[in-house]
Amino acid sequence: MASRVSLKSKGKSSVGKVSKGMDDKSTTQCLKEWSNWALKKAKVITHYGFIPLVIIIGMNSEPKPQLYQLLAPV
Known part of the structure; x- marks a missing residue:
């Protein structure tokens, strides 16, 4: 008896995206993916840019403080 190897992958698969093509995606799906991407980038920019x-x-x-005066807790 030969055993079968399962090639199922976990997570997102890029095979489905390649075969679908951009023409089959709806406008709302493209908008959803773009807004999701933009919000993720904005989160990273906000996280590292706030301080x-x-x-x-x-x-x-005014008055112009020195850098060590800004960073000192007191």
Whole structure:
């Protein structure tokens, strides 16, 4: 008796996307994928850009503090 090997993969498969093509996707599906991608990128940008933004705004305020004064807790 020969055993069979299952080639099922977990997660998303790129084979289905290749065979479907862009013409078969609905407009709402494309919009959903684009907005999902954009929100993920915005989340990363916000996560890594918030603290530098606060430091830049603090450095441009009056009176002009030194960098160590901005970063010191007291």
